Amino acid sequence: MAVLLGLRGLTKSFSGVRVLSAVDLDIRAGEIHALIGQNGSGKSTLIKLLSGYHAPDRGSVVLRSADIPMPMRPGEASRLGLHFLHQDVGVVGSMTVLENLRAGRYRTTALGRVDWPKERRAARAALAALRLDIDPDARVRDVPAAERALLGFARAIQDLDHTRGDVLVLDEPTAFLPGPSVSMLFAAMRDIARRGSAVIFVSHRLDEIMEIADRVSVLRDGHLVQTVATAETSARQLVAAMLGRELGTLYPVRGTARGRRVLGAEFLSGRMVHDVSFDVHEGEILGLTGLLGMGHDEVPYLLFGAARAAQGSVQVGDRTITGLTPARAIGAGIALLPADRQRHSGIPNATVLENVAISDGGRFMRGCRLRHRAERGAVQRVLDMLDVRPADPDRPLRTLSGGNQQKALLGKWLRTDPAVILLHEPTQGVDIGSRRQLLQKIADIAAAGTAVVIASAEYEELAHLCHRVLIFRRGAIAAELTGAALTEAGITEQCYLA
Ligand SMILES: Nc1ncnc2c1ncn2[C@@H]1O[C@H](COP(=O)(O)OP(=O)(O)OP(=O)(O)O)[C@@H](O)[C@H]1O
Numbered sequence: 001m002a003v004l005l006g007l008r009g010l011t012k013s014f015s016g017v018r019v020l021s022a023v024d025l026d027i028r029a030g031e032i033h034a035l036i037g038q039n040g041s042g043k044s045t046l047i048k049l050l051s052g053y054h055a056p057d058r059g060s061v062v063l064r065s066a067d068i069p070m071p072m073r074p075g076e077a078s079r080l081g082l083h084f085l086h087q088d089v090g091v092v093g094s095m096t097v098l099e100n101l102r103a104g105r106y107r108t109t110a111l112g113r114v115d116w117p118k119e120r121r122a123a124r125a126a127l128a129a130l131r132l133d134i135d136p137d138a139r140v141r142d143v144p145a146a147e148r149a150l151l152g153f154a155r156a157i158q159d160l161d162h163t164r165g166d167v168l169v170l171d172e173p174t175a176f177l178p179g180p181s182v183s184m185l186f187a188a189m190r191d192i193a194r195r196g197s198a199v200i201f202v203s204h205r206l207d208e209i210m211e212i213a214d215r216v217s218v219l220r221d222g223h224l225v226q227t228v229a230t231a232e233t234s235a236r237q238l239v240a241a242m243l244g245r246e247l248g249t250l251y252p253v254r255g256t257a258r259g260r261r262v263l264g265a266e267f268l269s270g271r272m273v274h275d276v277s278f279d280v281h282e283g284e285i286l287g288l289t290g291l292l293g294m295g296h297d298e299v300p301y302l303l304f305g306a307a308r309a310a311q312g313s314v315q316v317g318d319r320t321i322t323g324l325t326p327a328r329a330i331g332a333g334i335a336l337l338p339a340d341r342q343r344h345s346g347i348p349n350a351t352v353l354e355n356v357a358i359s360d361g362g363r364f365m366r367g368c369r370l371r372h373r374a375e376r377g378a379v380q381r382v383l384d385m386l387d388v389r390p391a392d393p394d395r396p397l398r399t400l401s402g403g404n405q406q407k408a409l410l411g412k413w414l415r416t417d418p419a420v421i422l423l424h425e426p427t428q429g430v431d432i433g434s435r436r437q438l439l440q441k442i443a444d445i446a447a448a449g450t451a452v453v454i455a456s457a458e459y460e461e462l463a464h465l466c467h468r469v470l471i472f473r474r475g476a477i478a479a480e481l482t483g484a485a486l487t488e489a490g491i492t493e494q495c496y497l498a
């Protein structure tokens with residue numbers, strides 16, 4: 001098949017550190033091409049060279065046999081036929097859905113005014129094409145993370161021109177999506193490829209790659225080490241190419257300890273869940289799952305006081321937390337790692353040190369001065385423990401790759417030695433090598449006595465890691481799986497039961 005997009009010798013360094021080394025890559029018309037690699041291997045940087053966000057130090061890009069100017073001017077990529085869903089520069093929370101979808105492409109009337117009825121129709125059509133039931137006038141910050149990811153996708157595909165052959169570039173689009181939404185996204189991607197355009201797809205989920213991609217390219221430390229047809233490889237081989245070694249077993253051995261009750265939720269109700277009650281014990285890892293919109297992912301935020309509970313109470317030990325707020329939850333020994341790290345958890349322009357230290361600054365205060373050295377040492381230990389790369393406390397958080405930001409922020413909460421830790425999609429965006437370390441870490445803190453609650457749509461991970469999984473349907477606990485019944489197939493079946 002014809003080569004649509006060719007990368008020739010693309011090279012990029014940041015402050016003298018080589019991040020991409022002479023990358024050559026051909027993308028063919030009609031293919032879905034996966035790009036994989038460990039956290040920090042250079043995937044997003046490569047994509048940002050294509051979008052004109054960064055300028056390459058060397059190298060060139062050919063689109064439909066013509067050289068394209070690098071770096072591109074703003075808007076140039078889209079005019080040429082390159083469309084992006086970026087990993088971090090997502091949709092703008094304070095704008096409405098309509099504004100996000102249509103910004104930069106408004107149609108005007110003869111008088112030069114924006115034709116809002118027409119715009120609203122165009123937005124509705126874009127949403128309907130993805131079967132998204134979102135009000136175009138809703139503020140994006142009020143739209144749940146999963147739908148927001150699909151919104152970014154809807155925006156990226158609006159201007160695709162299949163007759164000339166365009167390229168759609170998706171940087172971890174499935175990070176927030178549970179199964180059925182992923183299937184929908186994949187159907188849309190297949191349709192795009194069938195019509196003659198090409199899709200570049202970044203994901204850490206190898207099962208997805210094996211399912212959807214025609215070919216896959218592997219980046220390791222900024223070098224493109226392999227491009228193969230998925231039909232001619234296996235997930236195992238891809239992992240070895242990514243890590244440069246075999247992975248071994250992914251999942252930690254599950255501890256059996258189950259001590260006294262640490263956390264109690266009684267008759268909790270919020271926006272999605274109603275009258276939910278459960279206990280979590282010392283050393284226990286409890287999973288909460290369900291399909292999109294079933295409410296399991298609201299529970300950590302209710303328990304933490306970050307989402308307003310319509311009713312119900314939360315106990316830590318024997319004490320009920322009155323007037324639950326995040327500050328009181330932290331005071332009672334509860335920690336939360338939200339899924340939407342960009343929005344809720346990290347401060348992108350602050351340094352890694354400031355981000356990781358932030359949760360317990362008090363511990364390092366003496367008089368009014370931060371005990372810098374003690375603090376730096378503690379943060380450094382967290383970065384080393386979770387293998388954050390680079391393990392440099394003084395870098396701005398935003399210059400870390402997505403997965404490394406994630407590990408640093410998890411480390412921040414692990415440091416506080418909480419009685420209860422609430423995790424929402426903890427391994428999102430984390431590569432398979434680091435995932436193993438992270439899961440081991442979670443198992444270790446549970447074994448040391450912390451009660452762990454994980455809200456996630458990663459069924460396989462839940463099945464291996466948790467002692468118990470609660471399945472939510474329509475805002476209520478519909479099933480509880482433990483022991484031999486706690487398998488990936490068992491969870492899937494329970495989630496899909498009507
Ligand atoms: N603006 C920047 N300034 C300095 N270093 C940067 C900047 N952006 C990225 N880097 C570094 O470049 C390397 C590659 O990062 P990149 O974001 O491309 O990784 P990635 O493969 O997308 O990883 P992930 O899977 O975690 O998203 C990392 O070491 C990162 O710290």
Ligand SMILES: [Mg+2]
Pocket residue numbers: 043044045087171401402403
């Ligand atoms: Mg990335």
